[in-house]
Amino acid sequence: GCGSDSDDGGSASDGGSGGGGGDLSITMLPKNLGNAYFDTSTDGAEKAATEIGAEFEEVGPDTASPDAQVSYINTVAQQGKSALILSANDPDALCDAIDEARSADVKVVTFDADTNPDCRDLFINQATAEGIAAKQLELISDQIGGKGEIAILSASANATNQNAWIDMMESELADNPDYADIELVDTVYGDDEDQKSFDQTEALLQNHPDLKGIISPTTVGIAAAARYLSDSSSKGKVALTGLGTPNQMREYVEDGTVTSFALWNPGDLGYLATFAAAALVDGDITGAEGDSFDAGDLGTFEVGADGVVLLGEPFTFDADNIGDFDF
Amino acid sequence: MSTATATPARTYSSYSAPLWKRWLVTRETAVIVLTAAVILYSLANVPNFDGPLTLKFLLQDIAPILLIALPMTLVIITGEIDLSVASIMGLSSVLLGVLHDAGMSVPAAALLALLAGLVCGALNGFLIAYVGLPSLAVTIGTLALFRGIAVGLLGTTAITDFTEKWADLATGTIGDSRIPLVMIPFAVLAVGFVVLLHFSTFGRGVYEIGLNDEAAHFTGVNVARTKMVLFLLSGVVSALAGIYFTLRYGSARGDNATGYELQVIAAVLLGGVSIFGGRGRLHGVLAGVVLIGVLSSALRLESVTVNVTNIIVGLLLVASVILPSVLGWAGSRLPRKASAAPAGPRPDKDAATADV
Amino acid sequence: MSHTDIERPGTSADVSAGEALLVEPSRLSPTRRALTTVLRSRELSIFLVLVAVVVLATTKNNSFLFSADGWRNFLLNPSILLLLAVGQAVVIITRNVDLSVGSTMALTAYLTGRLFIEQPNLPIVVVLAACLLMGAVLGLVNGVLVAYGKVPALVITLGTLYIYRGIMLTWAGSDRINAGDLPREFLSLGTKTVVGVPVLTIIAVVVLAVVGYYLHTARGGRELYAIGSDPDAAVLYGLPVRRRLLAAFVLSGALAGLAGALYTARYGTVSSSVGSGIELQAVAAAVIGGIAIFGGSGTVWGAAIGAFLLITINRALPSLGIEDFWQRAVVGVLILGAIVLDRILARRQARKLAESRDHA
Amino acid sequence: MPTSNTAAPVLALRDVSKSFGPVVALRAGSISVEAGSIHALIGENGAGKSTLVKVVAGVHRRDSGTFELDGEAVDFGSTAESKQAGIAVIYQEPTLFPDLSVTENIFMGRQPLARGRRIDRQAMYVEAEGLFQRLGVRIDPRRPAEGLSIADQQIIEIAKAISLDARLLVMDEPTAALSGVEVERLFAVARSLRDEGRALVFISHRFDEVFALCDTVTVMRDGSYVDTRRVDETTPSDLVSLMVGRDVDDLFPKTPAEVGEPVLQVRGLTRAGVFHDINLDVRAGEIVGLAGLVGAGRSEVARAVFGVDAYDSGTVTMSGKPVKARDPRSAINAGMAFIPEDRRKQGLVIDSSVAGNVAAVIRRSIAKAGLITGSMENRAAGPWAARLEVKTSALDMNAATMSGGNQQKVVIAKWLATNPKLLIIDEPTRGIDVGTKSEVHRLLSELAGQGLAILMISSELPEVLGMADRVLVLCEGHLTAELDRADATPEAVMHAATHQLEDAR
Numbered sequence A: 001g002c003g004s005d006s007d008d009g010g011s012a013s014d015g016g017s018g019g020g021g022g023d024l025s026i027t028m029l030p031k032n033l034g035n036a037y038f039d040t041s042t043d044g045a046e047k048a049a050t051e052i053g054a055e056f057e058e059v060g061p062d063t064a065s066p067d068a069q070v071s072y073i074n075t076v077a078q079q080g081k082s083a084l085i086l087s088a089n090d091p092d093a094l095c096d097a098i099d100e101a102r103s104a105d106v107k108v109v110t111f112d113a114d115t116n117p118d119c120r121d122l123f124i125n126q127a128t129a130e131g132i133a134a135k136q137l138e139l140i141s142d143q144i145g146g147k148g149e150i151a152i153l154s155a156s157a158n159a160t161n162q163n164a165w166i167d168m169m170e171s172e173l174a175d176n177p178d179y180a181d182i183e184l185v186d187t188v189y190g191d192d193e194d195q196k197s198f199d200q201t202e203a204l205l206q207n208h209p210d211l212k213g214i215i216s217p218t219t220v221g222i223a224a225a226a227r228y229l230s231d232s233s234s235k236g237k238v239a240l241t242g243l244g245t246p247n248q249m250r251e252y253v254e255d256g257t258v259t260s261f262a263l264w265n266p267g268d269l270g271y272l273a274t275f276a277a278a279a280l281v282d283g284d285i286t287g288a289e290g291d292s293f294d295a296g297d298l299g300t301f302e303v304g305a306d307g308v309v310l311l312g313e314p315f316t317f318d319a320d321n322i323g324d325f326d327f
Numbered sequence B: 001m002s003t004a005t006a007t008p009a010r011t012y013s014s015y016s017a018p019l020w021k022r023w024l025v026t027r028e029t030a031v032i033v034l035t036a037a038v039i040l041y042s043l044a045n046v047p048n049f050d051g052p053l054t055l056k057f058l059l060q061d062i063a064p065i066l067l068i069a070l071p072m073t074l075v076i077i078t079g080e081i082d083l084s085v086a087s088i089m090g091l092s093s094v095l096l097g098v099l100h101d102a103g104m105s106v107p108a109a110a111l112l113a114l115l116a117g118l119v120c121g122a123l124n125g126f127l128i129a130y131v132g133l134p135s136l137a138v139t140i141g142t143l144a145l146f147r148g149i150a151v152g153l154l155g156t157t158a159i160t161d162f163t164e165k166w167a168d169l170a171t172g173t174i175g176d177s178r179i180p181l182v183m184i185p186f187a188v189l190a191v192g193f194v195v196l197l198h199f200s201t202f203g204r205g206v207y208e209i210g211l212n213d214e215a216a217h218f219t220g221v222n223v224a225r226t227k228m229v230l231f232l233l234s235g236v237v238s239a240l241a242g243i244y245f246t247l248r249y250g251s252a253r254g255d256n257a258t259g260y261e262l263q264v265i266a267a268v269l270l271g272g273v274s275i276f277g278g279r280g281r282l283h284g285v286l287a288g289v290v291l292i293g294v295l296s297s298a299l300r301l302e303s304v305t306v307n308v309t310n311i312i313v314g315l316l317l318v319a320s321v322i323l324p325s326v327l328g329w330a331g332s333r334l335p336r337k338a339s340a341a342p343a344g345p346r347p348d349k350d351a352a353t354a355d356v
Numbered sequence C: 001m002s003h004t005d006i007e008r009p010g011t012s013a014d015v016s017a018g019e020a021l022l023v024e025p026s027r028l029s030p031t032r033r034a035l036t037t038v039l040r041s042r043e044l045s046i047f048l049v050l051v052a053v054v055v056l057a058t059t060k061n062n063s064f065l066f067s068a069d070g071w072r073n074f075l076l077n078p079s080i081l082l083l084l085a086v087g088q089a090v091v092i093i094t095r096n097v098d099l100s101v102g103s104t105m106a107l108t109a110y111l112t113g114r115l116f117i118e119q120p121n122l123p124i125v126v127v128l129a130a131c132l133l134m135g136a137v138l139g140l141v142n143g144v145l146v147a148y149g150k151v152p153a154l155v156i157t158l159g160t161l162y163i164y165r166g167i168m169l170t171w172a173g174s175d176r177i178n179a180g181d182l183p184r185e186f187l188s189l190g191t192k193t194v195v196g197v198p199v200l201t202i203i204a205v206v207v208l209a210v211v212g213y214y215l216h217t218a219r220g221g222r223e224l225y226a227i228g229s230d231p232d233a234a235v236l237y238g239l240p241v242r243r244r245l246l247a248a249f250v251l252s253g254a255l256a257g258l259a260g261a262l263y264t265a266r267y268g269t270v271s272s273s274v275g276s277g278i279e280l281q282a283v284a285a286a287v288i289g290g291i292a293i294f295g296g297s298g299t300v301w302g303a304a305i306g307a308f309l310l311i312t313i314n315r316a317l318p319s320l321g322i323e324d325f326w327q328r329a330v331v332g333v334l335i336l337g338a339i340v341l342d343r344i345l346a347r348r349q350a351r352k353l354a355e356s357r358d359h360a
Numbered sequence D: 001m002p003t004s005n006t007a008a009p010v011l012a013l014r015d016v017s018k019s020f021g022p023v024v025a026l027r028a029g030s031i032s033v034e035a036g037s038i039h040a041l042i043g044e045n046g047a048g049k050s051t052l053v054k055v056v057a058g059v060h061r062r063d064s065g066t067f068e069l070d071g072e073a074v075d076f077g078s079t080a081e082s083k084q085a086g087i088a089v090i091y092q093e094p095t096l097f098p099d100l101s102v103t104e105n106i107f108m109g110r111q112p113l114a115r116g117r118r119i120d121r122q123a124m125y126v127e128a129e130g131l132f133q134r135l136g137v138r139i140d141p142r143r144p145a146e147g148l149s150i151a152d153q154q155i156i157e158i159a160k161a162i163s164l165d166a167r168l169l170v171m172d173e174p175t176a177a178l179s180g181v182e183v184e185r186l187f188a189v190a191r192s193l194r195d196e197g198r199a200l201v202f203i204s205h206r207f208d209e210v211f212a213l214c215d216t217v218t219v220m221r222d223g224s225y226v227d228t229r230r231v232d233e234t235t236p237s238d239l240v241s242l243m244v245g246r247d248v249d250d251l252f253p254k255t256p257a258e259v260g261e262p263v264l265q266v267r268g269l270t271r272a273g274v275f276h277d278i279n280l281d282v283r284a285g286e287i288v289g290l291a292g293l294v295g296a297g298r299s300e301v302a303r304a305v306f307g308v309d310a311y312d313s314g315t316v317t318m319s320g321k322p323v324k325a326r327d328p329r330s331a332i333n334a335g336m337a338f339i340p341e342d343r344r345k346q347g348l349v350i351d352s353s354v355a356g357n358v359a360a361v362i363r364r365s366i367a368k369a370g371l372i373t374g375s376m377e378n379r380a381a382g383p384w385a386a387r388l389e390v391k392t393s394a395l396d397m398n399a400a401t402m403s404g405g406n407q408q409k410v411v412i413a414k415w416l417a418t419n420p421k422l423l424i425i426d427e428p429t430r431g432i433d434v435g436t437k438s439e440v441h442r443l444l445s446e447l448a449g450q451g452l453a454i455l456m457i458s459s460e461l462p463e464v465l466g467m468a469d470r471v472l473v474l475c476e477g478h479l480t481a482e483l484d485r486a487d488a489t490p491e492a493v494m495h496a497a498t499h500q501l502e503d504a505r
Ligand SMILES: Nc1ncnc2c1ncn2[C@@H]1O[C@H](COP(=O)(O)OP(=O)(O)OP(=O)(O)O)[C@@H](O)[C@H]1O
Pocket: D020, D023, D024, D025, D026, D043, D044, D045, D046, D047, D048, D049, D050, D051, D052, D092, D404, D430, D431, D432
């Protein structure tokens, strides 16, 4: 469940039950630092780490590029940490480095964005691609009344999971009769940079005067798009939905720019990933299909095919419930 | 005065100072000592720095900078600068990816990428050496242009499916030593550049141009051609670095190696090359590169964020260029004091002019 | 000697207006002189390029200009780069360059957010002033190092580019500024328009006007040109070279600081990548606008038009059906084109003037 | 020096010294200038006149000695301070801002202001016109300074200086580039300033000017004060012997050599705005002197012939074979050697070693397979340095650490090492001490005796007349006279060097 831990935030510091286990050391490597979404997942991970009593630290580049991540993976290998939790900027580029880390027996758990399954031990999946795609189409569809032009504002053009979702959405649009009157006219990339996403939104509206809605399956993108819409003449005319964090979107849900959007709780994602990593290190699980492990407040989880662990279904935020969340 | 054909009236000692002095009392030695000190300190105090993987990762990380620093040193010694090297890396990286994606074998694609680097260098060289434009402005322009072409060709997508054996070549080590394979081509190039700069007539020309290009021109040094050659070298070596970069990370992206030009220039200046041209030696530069590499590696092991590393590199850069003029300024203070108290001509002055 | 051939019959009659403008402008009537100056000005020519781009884009897609947003964005988007370009222009005129503006901007952009988070009901002017001040201080650091360290500005500002951004990232850590952290009226500042003109644009244009006026009509302004035209002569002449250099860098820094605040107002979010790479755009804008990279000539008006051109091209590319990935390449071509053109024109002028010495 | 009978002198320097590294530019300079007087400062090239001026102007800070203005000790750290103190200086080489208008150049930093501290351009132009009127020249006040002839540049400098209305006006060779008419106008202005009670210092190499304008004259030699005389109590020949410090006649020991085949042939050499249709031959064993005012374009011609500068049209041939334009290498291979006028900037790489400089041109021939080491250079350079008796402790010494004379020897050595057929030498003795000077002259005539063809450019008339077998005179880029040794009199040369200017009016 998502609401389950709205006491999230900096609560990492409180107490810390297990304490002593210095032998268990976990490094968290997000796509890049200074990204609200990953800050939240790191908070969750840190919380888990304190509960387990693992030594925890977050490192990362300030731009989301794979080569920048490689040197951090190398460092983890040098330090001989027991586990690495990362969100991959590139499915293939990191594999060599990860192999090196694993041969220095570091357990590698990916979350949010996966690498090739054979590189890592486990992937913590926020939600099934189908689920996410369907959810966003459903939202946009009833915001634009089931007909009209829509466009997608994605992260970088080679972001693994965004691309997966976009494919799903495209096929869904093609097959599902409910969406017969919805036309996907354009897909643009904001590279998860505020200004770029902002300008891309402007370009979308400019080049597609009849645009009815925008889907932005990335937290940076949706925030920037909302920011642009909120004071453009298209406000209210062009619907916007996608994946965003409540804190970033609250402003725009309240001023009516956005009616609803979806997301899982990144905090839970990090929390779960940390428990999975710990389980791997302790040897409770090997990452084989069918293994199951306990993840603190979140209960027990089972490893699916290709070493994937599924967090749950995305959750929809709107004016009524957004007040209950802080991440 | 004897006639121009008479037998030499006197002979001269070749050197004013003993060998050890000429070698030890130099900026280069200072950098090398500093680097050694940092390494020793890290070995002693930074956990895991003495680990088995450190050397390999370190060399792999600094390899591109080591490579580009070679031609960059010569370029800066002539008093010019090349800010477009990182963009050339990006462009060659993208070309390698695109061509390989189009079914070309890695070596063939790499060859074309090198050629592209040569063309980039030629454009810089032509505009700077023959049109006579300031290298700063030109290479700021080509920095944008080359990067723009790279990004334009590939957008923000990445090409990652490189044949394993080539990728391994980039990441592999010599035998089961800890030295990455890339150090072999580097060593070859390094020797080549040392000979070119320090033991060839061409190299003498490079220094003369840096010290006084007008005098060099008056002495028959072909200033334009020399600069052209250097920018060609810079272009092709940058392309090589770009290829290595691509294969090592197994991903060809338009934004690969963004900002590397700053690290290269920082390292070169840190290594004792004067931004005004005419001064500097390659061994100092290589030490400078290693110094920066060791610093960032050690700091990463200490889990210091990349930002702090950048701050340190920036400070080192500023300090390394400021220091000489600060010392010079301090020196210039001394005669001023002398002028305060009107004294007769100072004896040492007379000594200096005794042989006039 | 050039001044003797004026009496010579013939020479005065058969020279073109352009020639006369160069060699003996006073021969032309004031109006004619003014006219020729404008017609032959670099500013006019790139302004025409700008117009061409706009017309082209608008014909392809008339919401480019003729829609509420189109018009607003046309004016609004360049305003931040315009501020940077003006500062950059002043520095380049003194034969220096300031590559640290992007990082300075990032620092003050974050400062803005911080201030509002600490003191939500801080008056906006205070925040703007704080950013100006911080920028000025950062600029002063550059200025001192350049003027007293006798080191090329290129290297110094390259270094401070690293340092300032490093400081910003360390300071910001992993937390970032969201629209939610900022007071409404500050955010609205980013898009508010007065009689169809965005406030940001008005601010930028006012700054432009003041600086432009100063450079043209104040002693200090002219001294900046003199210093750039021949630094050694400036020292021999006894101009306060160091003081002027400091002033130039402080101005550039302060404007970058202001730009940072306006950025936050405009985009509402401040992340680690704010303003990275924008320093090159600022240099490009100045160079394209006719500021000679060797200093001594050019006007901030030109730099301003250059900034407009860059941004507008960027906006126009999608409308023209070109992927905006190519924008960087376009910028590169523009820079190279501009400096090559300048060189050709300079050669032509030097030759004309040399020939004007001949009479035999 | 004369003790001032009334008030303290406006300017009083005593035993002022200034060195640049090891080069002693000024050893013991002294001068005392009264109000209402025009004081000539003379001395050979390199005597230290300009350095003394720059000390007064605050460009250089003196190493030692006393410096008084109206009796008060002063110590200027910058030219701004000296300006403040009411000193106006015309430097030897024009220092203008090329991008700015002539008027702005004159009034930079002190432009007339209208309301709101706005520059009043109109007033500025009017004032400039006034100044030009007073100097009797017509320069457009609105045109850029770029591209002005040296003479016009010099006039701008003069206008700049007199518009300062300073109590002390120092002029370092202001007339070097001026024609008779312009010189007269300048003198008129100078006299009126003197009558206003200002003090003037006037540096010139032309005695007629000194005697026409000045009342007192101070002579310098080798950076030291020699003597001060009232002009009406001395004669040119006195001054010359004071300047040179020995009898004049043994100065230029030109030994006649028999003249052979033409080595250098220049035909119709032209470069717009600089020189026009230059034709000249230099034969083996012959010294050809090239005379003219500063800015006449002599150096430009030499540079074009040697290929460091481009030219528009014309041909250069060495012993029959054409030499490629704009390519010093081919000129060197054809047997040319070129010793340029500015040692420090063009002659040698000042921050490089003696050996490096001497071996610079012959590098390729001493290198083995393009490879070269320091010791190779030393071996090649040693003998040549020795032949010219270059005085240095070791071959790896920085050339910058040597005296002007020794630097010149290094330059000569470097070119003789190429054993050339033709030697072009621009200002052979500028800024070198008397001893070395005559060594150089002896060397030149010896080389000519051994059949070397020599083209010598010099601003010093005695040098030209003493050394040259033939004298070519250049005026504003035109060859205006070719005189044989016999009929090359000072008058003839001077007339040829300026007559075209007179005609122009
Ligand atoms: N900046 C400098 N660095 C080193 N040596 C210098 C410098 N300026 C002048 N000298 C040397 O000082 C000596 C005197 O130079 P200076 O210009 O004062 O002579 P001068 O009397 O003005 O000669 P001229 O009549 O040719 O102008 C010369 O030998 C010159 O080479």
